[in-house]
Amino acid sequence: MLFRSHFLKNQYQEAIGPCLLALEHADIGGTEKYQLHVQASMMLADRGKRLEHLGKAITLSPIRREAHGLLATDRMDHGDFATAYHILKQVDAMPSTQDWNQENRWYSHLPRQLMAQCLRALGQHAEAKALVRDGRSEEHTSELQSPDHLVCRLLLEKK
Numbered sequence: 696m697l698f699r700s701h702f703l704k705n706q707y708q709e710a711i712g713p714c715l716l717a718l719e720h721a722d723i724g725g726t727e728k729y730q731l732h733v734q735a736s737m738m739l740a741d742r743g744k745r746l747e748h749l750g751k752a753i754t755l756s757p758i759r760r761e762a763h764g765l766l767a768t769d770r771m772d773h774g775d776f777a778t779a780y781h782i783l784k785q786v787d788a789m790p791s792t793q794d795w796n797q798e799n800r801w802y803s804h805l806p807r808q809l810m811a812q813c814l815r816a817l818g819q820h821a822e823a824k825a826l827v828r829d830g831r832s833e834e835h836t837s838e839l840q841s842p843d844h845l846v847c848r849l850l851l852e853k854k
Contacts, residue, residue, distance in 0.1 A: 711738045729755045733762050745769065760786050760806070767809065771816075780813035 717723065718731050732752035736745045746769065752762035763786045770779035787806040807826060814823035 711735065714738065725755050729759060729762070733765065736762070736765055742769070758789055760789050763789075764806065764809075771809065771813065776813040776816040780810055780817070783807075783810045783813065 714731055714735050718728065718735070723731070729752050732748040732755065736748040736752065739745045739748065746766070749762045749766050749769075752759070753766070756762075763782055767779040767782040767786065770776070770782065783806045787810065811823040811827050814820070814826065
């Protein structure tokens, strides 16, 4: 698709139109729709529309990390470090998937680094240091409770 070429070159103004048009095709699968929504959320300037596309991506695949991670970084950008930390804690506890990754970094070190940044912003420096030292949050995948419900609630609160 033409928009992927522009997207990979960070030419978002040229890529967003074809990306949004591709979302209108009924014959694309769930993984492709997820990819398109995540990519659209990264290209759009309007925060409301970005959050809308992230919400749609999370609804399509609630256990994929990229959309959750982008939602957490949006919260961080707007100074809501406590909410971002809780989203990232869930991202860190999510299982790795074998299918397409928007960005592999969401499956390794990035959630913990951002969690530590949130903790430092909240004045919890010792906890941030321990998190970086220990390498993983105390949450385990089996303890993860419906991340899609939390994210949907957070998206609705911002509207």
